[in-house]
Amino acid sequence: MPLYFLALFLVSTAAADTWNTFRGNPQLTGVATSDLAPPLTLLWAYPTQDAIESTAAIHEGTVYVGSLDGQLYALDLHTGALAWQYQADGEIKSSPTVADSTVYLGDEAGTFHAVATHSGQRRWTFAADAGIISAANHTGDRLYFGAYDQHLYCLDATAGTPIWKIATDGYIHSTPALDENRMAVAGCDGYLRILDRADGTQHQQIALGGYVASSAAIHGGRAYLGTFGNEVLGVDLGAGEIRWRYAHAVRKFPFYSSPAVTDQAVVIGGRDQLVHALDPQTGQPLWTFAAGGRVDSSPVIAGEYIYVGARALIALALASGVEVWRFETGASIAASPAIAADRLVIGATDGILYCFGKEVKP
Numbered sequence: 001m002p003l004y005f006l007a008l009f010l011v012s013t014a015a016a017d018t019w020n021t022f023r024g025n026p027q028l029t030g031v032a033t034s035d036l037a038p039p040l041t042l043l044w045a046y047p048t049q050d051a052i053e054s055t056a057a058i059h060e061g062t063v064y065v066g067s068l069d070g071q072l073y074a075l076d077l078h079t080g081a082l083a084w085q086y087q088a089d090g091e092i093k094s095s096p097t098v099a100d101s102t103v104y105l106g107d108e109a110g111t112f113h114a115v116a117t118h119s120g121q122r123r124w125t126f127a128a129d130a131g132i133i134s135a136a137n138h139t140g141d142r143l144y145f146g147a148y149d150q151h152l153y154c155l156d157a158t159a160g161t162p163i164w165k166i167a168t169d170g171y172i173h174s175t176p177a178l179d180e181n182r183m184a185v186a187g188c189d190g191y192l193r194i195l196d197r198a199d200g201t202q203h204q205q206i207a208l209g210g211y212v213a214s215s216a217a218i219h220g221g222r223a224y225l226g227t228f229g230n231e232v233l234g235v236d237l238g239a240g241e242i243r244w245r246y247a248h249a250v251r252k253f254p255f256y257s258s259p260a261v262t263d264q265a266v267v268i269g270g271r272d273q274l275v276h277a278l279d280p281q282t283g284q285p286l287w288t289f290a291a292g293g294r295v296d297s298s299p300v301i302a303g304e305y306i307y308v309g310a311r312a313l314i315a316l317a318l319a320s321g322v323e324v325w326r327f328e329t330g331a332s333i334a335a336s337p338a339i340a341a342d343r344l345v346i347g348a349t350d351g352i353l354y355c356f357g358k359e360v361k362p
Helices: 001-018
Strands: 042-045 057-058 062-066 071-076 082-087 097-099 100-106 111-116 124-128 135-137 142-146 151-156 163-169 177-179 182-184 191-196 202-206 217-219 221-227 232-236 241-246 266-269 274-278 283-288 301-303 305-308 313-317 321-327 336-338 343-347 352-357
Touching: 057 097, 057 336, 062 343, 071 100, 097 135, 111 266, 135 177, 177 217, 221 266, 232 266, 266 305, 301 336
Parallel strands: none
Antiparallel strands: 042 352, 057 062, 062 071, 071 082, 097 100, 100 111, 111 124, 135 142, 142 151, 151 163, 177 182, 182 191, 191 202, 217 221, 221 232, 232 241, 266 274, 274 283, 301 305, 305 313, 313 321, 336 343, 343 352
């Protein structure tokens, strides 16, 4: 194999083996880089001491996940064996991000942690003035996250020192999405802010008509997100304008889930107990699926399928919304799937972390 094609193969293989942040990539599109077709087999399950709302990260054969018991767990992806656990200062709802041999995440006490991947030892901490549920986004030597102290932070990833922070008018629950030299982040003040990621300069402030917990997904120059005003929005980032609004004709409930986006569809869960698939250009509904419980879990697209949590882990056909597989966990699922290395990992509110894959034949 020529060196150029070997390098491309190695890069694509490495990407398929990694789910190193909340929605899988800096644009937060919720799209897996490897296809994982159902049916899946439960390979292992690991119990923590409290509910899991954090979405796991998968990196170099290790799973990292936080629990409301205040522990960050590092587990072997293939066996579920515990490598180490790290005690935070409060409940962990923030999803871990892995970069440069470090795990980054926040806790409900307002502490942001940097932890060594190989040992679980603390590298540094940073104190915000309120809880951190936002996952960190990472690029180069910088970390970006929001906090309930109504600030958006940019930290030096090596030292944990602040580079800049900006104040908003509400809690920031969501994770900032990165695209080129800008970022998009929404909060409980009801605005989507488009910022320069180098210095935090605000370029656009777009009123959304409701406060937001959903993280925006950026695809094709647009940001897609749900609101507590019972809508899903498609926002043109260049023009700073809302191109379309979607609201279900009958069920008027908030959207807490973050969308998964491809050229084919915007897929998002609702507290109306539905999974919605919308046309990315127009916002017109393509299909809905009745999940049997509210869908706070953020869907992940893997090839021709969607995986999402509700009262079970469910796989749907992307084109039609038809259910093709499910696994009954016995507890509701608020966390989102992480898919890498031919594995799907997800936690449930009973505190159990589940790992699924293809059945291993003797």
